[in-house]
Amino acid sequence: LVSNAADAILLTNTLAEYKVKPKAIVGSGGGHADPSFLKAAGKNAQFVFDIVEWETDVGKPGVPAFNEKFKTKCGYNPAGESVDAYVAMYVLADALERAASLDPKAIRDALAATKLTTGPAMVASYDAIEFDQTGQNKNAALCIVQINDIGKGLERLTVWPKGARHSGYTPVFPAPQE
Template identity: 30%
Template sequence: MRKRWYALVAVAALAALAAGTLSPASGQNPIVVGASISQTGRLAVTATYVLQAYQLWVDDVNAKGGLLGRPVTLKVYDDKSDPGTGAKLYEKLIVDDKVDLVAGPYSTPVSAAASTVNEKYKKVMVAPMAAGDALWKRGYRYLIQTLTPSSLYYIGVVDLALERGLKTIAFMSEDSEALRVATPAVADLAQKKGLKVVHNEYFPRGTTDFSAMLTRIKALGADVLVCGCYEPESVLSVRQSKELDYSPRLLFAGHGAAVPEFYKALGKDAEFVLASDHWDSRMKTPGNAEFVERFKKKYGREPNYHAAGTYGGMQAFEAGVRKAGSLDQDKIRQALGELDLATIFGRYKVSETGGQIGKTSIIVQWQGGKKEILWPGGTATAKAMLPAPPWAERR
């Protein structure tokens, strides 16, 4: 069913992209896309993938003849990983540089600051790396989300647990804005579908000892343990579960368990652990394999979800501009609200507020030293190895 959906939507995507008649772009005034990207500061390493994806999209759209018959160029400033700086730079892009289109920065905080400026000037901003649900509850019209919202990060865990007949679930989550949204959302879904929530506790970022919390959860005998966490807490949650001989039948260790460093740190103890991710290079979305190869060829490294999400966001932006047939911001906003599109990143569809409702995270599991996709079913690369065996029975 999902393959059929992708095929149908891919046709729709091509139709949308064809709506603007392409003509030779040489000699035409370029369409300038402006953005701030964290090229220095604490976000810079990851933000490099975002910038590279923007650059690759510019190459690809120009190779097709440009956008609305004109070449596309990219104007980028360094926001130094600072929301205040980002807001000032978007003002500069819009007021001084008079860019034609505005693309989002990296991170939810910088996107939040920039979106206030774009709203002021009624400039559409596709924000490919903003996940916070709260951004789309402010009544803003010109902000468009393409990343999975925080509230949908972990929902696949519930389906996988129920498929294996598991009955009880416990949560231990980092006390952060994103996880204060993600954890209640999956806990509510679990209860509605019949899983009993036996524990729900938050811990401060940087916690270095989970033993007391895990001892409480072990005493409750929870079938499922969901750790809403990132590196290094993902590693710590698994390591201390083993030390305490707590063997949940399904152990989910958040986004932090999806990175290669997680397996390097734990070795075989990472086996059977589930994680949440936004994208995988093996996903059968239209053009995904080709995107991966072009990215590797251009930059000499594998793309991550930051790159794929950014590129997919620009595919949606491009389709919206072509559907609008002009650079009129209100027409583009209307077009983006009407699109239902299959990008390399997954499904794009937004609510009336511009929040993403078509894209969910994927759930992966470490099997034989590799990540295998378990959920959603149409993207699966392997069957779930659940329930996980007790620690004492693992080799």
């Protein structure tokens, strides 16, 4: 479902009010990712899936430290766009070092030859940064999260990519029908 926060809240709460129990609700960012959604939909949001660029619980080395530094500096958790910008700066710095020149062709060739699998840029949810002939990252992937309570109240838990899954969490599908 593509929606703004108000629509996501209204739809989720209306389904619950009328006791409609789909096997899954899958949002695609927007309203389902807005912090107001979880607050306003409350327990009705449990088991909802959402597709986003990135989530703060991505289970990869360096993510907790990155989150903490970002939140300390900015006062809020990083969003997917913030992570994309952070990763892009590391990719560019890596390419500039390998190009050893400010010549545009040398930089372009270094970017084209990028293959990162470790380092600060790998807070991304995918396993590698490597570009195809069109300049697209061959490994880029979105995250799927599920809203559930695993002991700290409802929260957004990364379920895919599997390598970035919230530690110890198994997604619930289909949603319980009782």
